[in-house]
Amino acid sequence: MGTLIAAGSKKTLDLEDVPQLASIDSVRSAFPILRNKVESDCESSSKVTTYVLVKALIFTVWKEILLSAFLVLAYTLASYVGPYLIDTFVQYLNGRREFKNEGYLLVSTFFFAKLVECLAQRHMFFKLQQAGFRARAALVAMIYNKGLTISCQSKQRHTSGEIINFMTVDAERIGDFSWYIHDSWMVLLQVGLALAILYKNLGLASLATFVATVIVMLANVPLGKLQEKFQEKLMASKDKRMKSTSEILRNMRILKLQGWLRRFVYTSAMTTFVIWIAPTFVSVATFGACILMGIPLESGKILSALATFRILQGPIYNLPDTISMIAQTKVSLDRIASFLRLHDLQPDVIQKLPKGTSDTAIEIVDGNFAWDVTSPTPTLKDINLRVSHGMRVAVCGTVGSGKSSLISSILGEMPKISGAIMLSGTKAYVAQSPWIQSGKIEENILFGKEMDRERYEKVLEACSLKKDLEILSCGDQTVIGERGINLSGGQKQRIQIARALYQDADIYLFDDPFSAVDAHTGSHLFKECLLGLLGTKTVVYVTHQVEFLPSADLILVMKNGRITQAGKYEDILNSGSDFMELVVAHKEALLALNSVETSSGSEKFNISEERNGIGGAKKVLKDDKSGVGQNGKADDAGGAKGQLVQEEEREKGRVGFSVYWKYITTAYGGALVPFILLAQFFFQLFQIGSNYWMAWATPVSSNVPPPVGSSTLLIVYVALAIGSSFCVLSRALLLVTAGYKTATLLFNKMHFCLFRAPMSFFDATPSGRILTRASTDQSAVDLNIPGQVASFAFSIIQLLGIIAVMSQVTWQVVIIFFPVIAICIWLQQYYIPSARELARLIGVCKAPIIQNFAETVSGSTTIRSFDQESRFQDTNMKLIDGYSRPKFHSSGAMEWLCFRLDMLSLITFASSLVFLISVPVGAIDPSVAGLAVTYGLNLNMLQAWVVWNLCNLENKIISVERILQYISLPSEPPLVIESARPEADGHWPSHGKVDIRDLKVRYAPHMPLVLRGLTCTFPGGKKTGIVGRTGSGKSTLIQTLFRIVEPAGGHIFIDDINISSIGLHDLRSRLSIIPQDPTMFEGTIRSNLDPLEEHTDEQIWEALDKCQLGDEVRKKEGKLDSAVNENGENWSVGQRQLVCLGRVLLKKSKVLVLDEATASVDTATDNLIQQTLRQHFSDSTVITIAHRITSVLDSDMVLLLDLGLIEEYDTPTKLLENKSSSFARLVAEYSVRSK
DSSP: OHHHHHHHHHSOOOGGGSOOOOGGGSHHHHHHHHHHHHHHHOSSGGGOOHHHHHHHHHHHTHHHHHHHHHHHHHHHHHHTHHHHHHHHHHHHHTTOOSSTTHHHHHHHHHHHHHHHHHHHHHHHHHHHHHHHHHHHHHHHHHHHHHHHHBOHHHHTTSOHHHHHHIIIIIHHHHHHGGGGTTHHHHHHHHHHHHHHHHHHHHGGGHHHHHHHHHHHHHHHHHHHHHHHHHHHHHHHHHHHHHHHHHHHHHHOOOOOOOOOHHHHHHHHHHHHHHHHHHHHHHHHHHHHHHHHHTOOOOHHHHHHHHHHHHHHHHHHHHHHHHHHHHHHHHHHHHHHHHHHTSOBOOTTSEEEEOTTSOSEEEEEEEEEEOSSTTSSSOSEEEEEEEEETTOEEEEEESTTSSHHHHHHHHHTOSOEEEEEEEEESOEEEEOSSOOOOSEEHHHHHHTTSOOOHHHHHHHHHHTTOHHHHHHSTTGGGOEEOGGGTTSOHHHHHHHHHHHHHHTOOSEEEEESTTTTSOHHHHHHHIIIIIIIITTTSEEEEEOSOGGGSTTOSEEEEEETTEEEEEEOHHHHHTTOHHHHHHHHHHHHHHHHHHHHOOSSOOOOOOOOOOSSOOOOOOOOOSSOOSOTTOSSSOSOOSGGGGOSSOOOOOOOSSOOHHHHHHHHHHGGGGTHHHHHHHHHHHHHHHHHHHHHHHHHHSOSSTTSOOSSOHHHHHHHHHHHHHHHHHHHHHHHHHHHHHHHHHHHHHHHHHHHHHHHSOHHHHHHSOHHHHHHIIIIIHHIIIIIHHHHHHHHHHHHHHHHHHHHHHHHHOTHHHHHHHHHHHHHHHHHHHHHHHHHHHHHHHHHHHHHHHHHHHHHHHTHHHHHHTTOHHHHHHHHHHHHHHHHHHHHHHHHHHHHHHHHHHHHHHHHHHHHHHHHHHSOTTSSOHHHHHHHHHHHHTHHHHHHHHHHHHHHHHHHHHHHHHHHHHHTOOOOSOSOOGGGOOOTTSOOSSSOOEEEEEEEEESSTTSOEEEEEEEEEEOTTSEEEEEOOTTSSHHHHHHHHTTSSOOSEEEEEETTEEGGGSOHHHHHTTEEEEOSSOOOOSEEHHHHHOTTOOSOHHHHHHHHHHTTOHHHHHHSTTGGGOEEOGGGTTSOHHHHHHHHHHHHHHHOOSEEEEESTTTTSOHHHHHHHHHHHHHHTTTSEEEEEOSSTHHHHTSSEEEEEETTEEEEEEOHHHHHHSTTSHHHHHHHHHHHHHO
């Protein structure tokens, strides 16, 4: 430890400076022990009980537990030597000598006992923490592995926020419990020893002590029960807080959190009151009993008793802590056990046939599958399917007909009710909504395989990613933000396809991957990937695009969970109605296209939205309009500047005084602080006063007359005791009030700032970082920091009290005391830099575990389909060890410091004893000298406690520092600008004319321009279509219209009002959008359509019917109140898109934006949507970014963007007349492919 701390005092520590863990402390050695033990104790994972879990955890760390138990014993015995000897010591000072050099023997016994106590205590704490870290690491690994194997149905019972809390809060809590593991039997031992000493001194009166102690312990029981109850509620609201925070982060929506905190905190204040009063209560009872029984009280015996009471104070203090900790740990263990009990995926859903044994790749016989096994109707009914090796199978059907479910059933993701599935060969899967890990693009494509350059290049070529990578500042080394934030929808999808191709599997399953890319790229992917690279493989693909169907060997038409038709394109065209509907809808769309132009055909042109406009197919401009430095590459391709996600910021060096000051003055401007300190000061005064009174008012030995009568003695003592208890009560209540208020204020401020932060902040900040602040840091502010700040102040007041008492008897102690204190402060200053950076490293190393876990849970289907579980488990273990390292060394550093401080205070104590025995008899009043020794026994504890509190406070206050970082986030422009509100009657925009003048936009100051000077006008009440290749800046234009991104130059006017001059709320509430990624929130259909509850049920039903969802919702039991899971997981992507359409129909704005609104629905539904929009938005301005050329053709104007510049802007008819126009060429490519 010494070398680490020395290094830390010279420079800021980084993770590389922290030594690796010994193999025994690594999760790799602890986790297998835990797992095997759990597996051997219960046959299946669904039988894990809390008891089994506890047994397995103890088994994992039994060596540490045994060793620390021995140390606990040594420590307890040594700590009672002092009180036992005090009576003898007072008699010695009074002149009673038993033998020669008795004084020196006494001093050396005191010294030796203290030494043993210090050593045992330090090693005990370290061993216990070591056990805690191992248990925590093994548990986290276990929860992670469970998250990988859990079935989709069980996943719906716990949201990702809750599962993350199992890992961050519950596993931590169980790790922390190691501190308390021996407390239950240690208390009994300590109470027993204390009673023995008292019996020796006071005889039968010790019974009174015993009774009093029992009463105090019992008084804690109901409080402990209450605390357990509130703890459960607190954990539940923490889950809720995490869940809503993580849902907000995904979707930035406003929620307010309710506080169970207040009641929980007041119970704990009462508990505190009971413990601090306990020793006084016990001593009053004992002395009262002595007087009643007529046992003579002598100052030596009384001091011995007082010292014993003070040690007794320890276990009684800790008792409520232990009780509440046992309660909390039990809650956590129950929660984790119930999570481990969830059902895994059925392992035997699929029969794997060895490669080459059969010519069938996939076979399903009489398959019935359901997401919810308990529901009466299966999701997929009577599926019979046989696919030979090398076949191409297309799956089509209307929205919600079970296409994605069919893919899931082949993957084994869907519970099987009956039937059989056989698979032969390895499989690869491309999901409908892309799952991208944060990390380099290259890592995403390789996905754990070795790099094979030739194959890699082929794959990039086939997925047309070459051009995109040229544009990105770091090529395929670019770091992708979490959930692929800095890529467009189309790029994510293509990276996902590249990942599957690179795996070189036998069976490929594609879930509608072509809807997110533009038509040109779509047909390129289809040709190159499905017909080219995968020409010899078995491919099953879901698609809405009829033009991809003819080249399939087998087409499956799905309807209501059944395969209604199967066969080749020509065969099934004539045999049934379902397929006809789809094809006819497509034909109608084409007819519309042909009526516009009769010359040679055209090309279905889809366009993918751009999130950050980096990348996309880059066309060579006819005249190179782009200057150097704007050729699509970021201006500074050098290094990390061009990366969107920057390293997590951690403050360096000292925690500024301003942080403490802000924290103290948050609640009521800090008005309560002086009162809290006053209360503690008087408490200390009364305590010392009462002990002083007892020492002074009782005779030294039985042959000296007492200075006051026994009743006076007791009355004064009781009065002082009552005074001190009132101080404690008021202190506890004031502290709790201030702490609660501060936590609430900080949380609300942080939330407010997060809601008002610009989108660019969320793009660049992984949600793990924000979630760490909302969970770990916030819970520290809720529960730990108020106590931490307070106990630092209290311990200083106590220390000063003790020093005052000691120096009053032996003023010479002060001479030793000041150098010792100086050394203490120097040591602490030497230690703090390392401790502080270690604490910050712990915070920084925790976020990756959470983030990796959140990513894994959301992408578990993909991970399983590539059979990559073991690689992800391995990464997780590396991350866990990375987190344990600074944590382990941080606790090591703490013990390093405490041991040195203990030694120093021991020197002070010993020297004062030596001084006392060397003065002549009678020079000092023995009973007051005894009092000094009584207090001295506690000196080392207190001195260490002060420094420990200071260090802990510095470590913990970092949480406040991190929350304050987010409270000072830059905010978006104001929601409402009173002076510039559009017409108050709410009719703006009345025409909906959108005027764009010289608009320039970039996503971040260090990124290149995405829109490079657009000027055009969208006429009011007309329809404008926007087309352009991936990455041409279409979605950026839309985001600027809503001011998600502020323009770098130029202006947008709507009905002659500059949108940058009015409040955001006024602007956004008057525009409507159907976004590209359809979002639904957890709740009900009603709350999703009408979150602000502004409409009647009739209006909602009307909107549902208009968007073709009415019948679907009527089928559900809950009608409008039927449930929507997290992210809308229980509705298909197409249905979510329709819900978004419903929202817009309810809002009826004058300006409507469709951002690829029909990407995930089949052509027939698309046509219905278009009709609905034509009907209900005939006089609104409709701006459409479209995939399907047909949805732009009937618009009044078409805007063609290319690389952030306008290439063409005119009516469709004019553009088509000019055969050389880019638009005409697009349309031409389309019908060729579609006919």
